[in-house]
Amino acid sequence: MNWISDWALPKIQTLFGAKRDVPDNLWHKCPACEQMIFHRDLERGLYVCPHCAYHMRAGATQRLQWTLDEGFQRIELPKAPADPLRFRDSRRYVDRLREAQAKIGQDDAVLVAHGAIEGERAVVAAFEFNFMAGSMGSGVGEALVTAAKLAVLQDAPLIVFTASGGARMQEGAISLMQMPRTVIASRMVKEAGLPFIVVLTDPTTGGVTASFAMLGDIQIAEPGALIGFAGARVIEQTVREKLPEGFQRAEYLLEHGILDMVVPRPEMRATLARLIGLLRNHERAPLAEAEPVPGLAALPAPDAARDEATQSS
Template sequence: MNWISDWALPKIQGLFRREVPENLWHKCSSCEQMVFHKDLERNLHVCPHCGFHNRIGAEARIDITLDEGWQKIELPKAPADPLRFRDQRKYGDRLREAQLKTGMDDAIMVAHGAIEGRAAVVAAFEFSFQGGSMGAGVGEGLVAAARLAVLQDAPLIVFPASGGARMQEGAVSLMQMPRSVIATRMVKEAGLPVIIVLLDPTTGGVTASFAMLGDIQIAEPGALIGFAGARVIEQTVREKLPEGFQRAEYLLEHGILDMVVHRQEMKPTLARLLSLLREPQILAEPAPLALASPNA
């Protein structure tokens, strides 16, 4: 019977064996419900049970924002490890590891295309690349996106998701704050709109620079938005902060944001805004006032 168990049975099992992919189920980090991975993808990585917006990568963000056929642009190369920084590891090693992990040169991707037929330039941050931190590479990407928007006479839409400035680049990273402000100014001076869509999280030097300078400020539900952490602020002001402080909904109530938009509604909302901002609106002429008869 050995030939049956050693040869025949494995052959038969091999005919019917199917490869089972890993991570078929995703556990929501908010409500802890299990979601089938195909259902999560169809719902744009938003939990169907509680509406929690999971983070998605820069390429996926651009793909769900722009119409089919969008094109990624090659960004200028920034100096790698300009300070030869080292903590527990060399910064150059950390940089190469992030590049291999994400397939990107730095924490930003820029593309041009259309949103429901309306031209747009989109810059999206990649949070999995060193926390979306803003170094020289990101600064170069934002300037390149602004120049492309001006060249194509197209609005600029930026999706920041970042922990702030990249500390391993020291003052070089801090200089990207004024550079990013100048980039948004270039677009505005050309008479083009700048729309900022704040994602979870947007903090530190990114918040303190271009991320708050959009003509229209939008955020996804529940996004953490702020400069310093809540614990640092509490220790500074010595007061208990309100519930939901630094979340998108709180900032909307207090006038920091213009709107909070669900991910599934983001593309049609952006298309509607571009239509209002860029396309001439025909206003109906008011009806002439009826003059009262003198004999009335």
């Protein structure tokens, strides 16, 4: 053993500033204000900029971890046909699919889990935008139908976090068929008397917006989220008019009655738990009492209860 090269030399290099390997992901730049944020501060803040409150995009796994209590369980989703149309553009669709699966570590663009939100039982589905732009193909349709069936089976509300560029073009008409399928899935939950809550995150566009994403009993969005069907430039070219500033952003949609509330990410979990408690307790109160109870008639109607929840948040 050469103690000079094995022990002494490394010590000397350390003392005199030898080159060290430093990870290149310790700091992140906010896309809005361009301030640098230490990665641990960013994680603690749920990827919300501490300087300007800009909400950065988040993955499906993060959504589940931030929303559900510890001990939640992800469910295995049905396998959809990998390449039903044998589609090919500049590359084969099956190759794009495999690349996305290897990169993200999940089979398709939606994850589904069941558990509790601050003690309130719930089923949660979350889109992963980094998986082919969160596009909705047959796999996503299967995932949402499965989530709806699980919610009905467990007598639990269904919450969906959307983040999508729309229908998946590589599956053609099959992807468009997922629009009515997901509408039916949302209907299953509602007919069972269970709350269906949609949380629209940046971005939610195309066929997802045009189907189940706008059918929630309560529509929530994160601040600044882009929500729409077609892009602003396409709409301007079609109607030949200048569109209002920020007309596809969450705050504009809230102003014009399309959303019920805009909730910052750090407050989302508590807000969802409060809404579930409000909706579920209101449904069960008449069944829990065999005889009229003084003051029961003073409970707000469902629409009034929703307005009260909107104002309190």
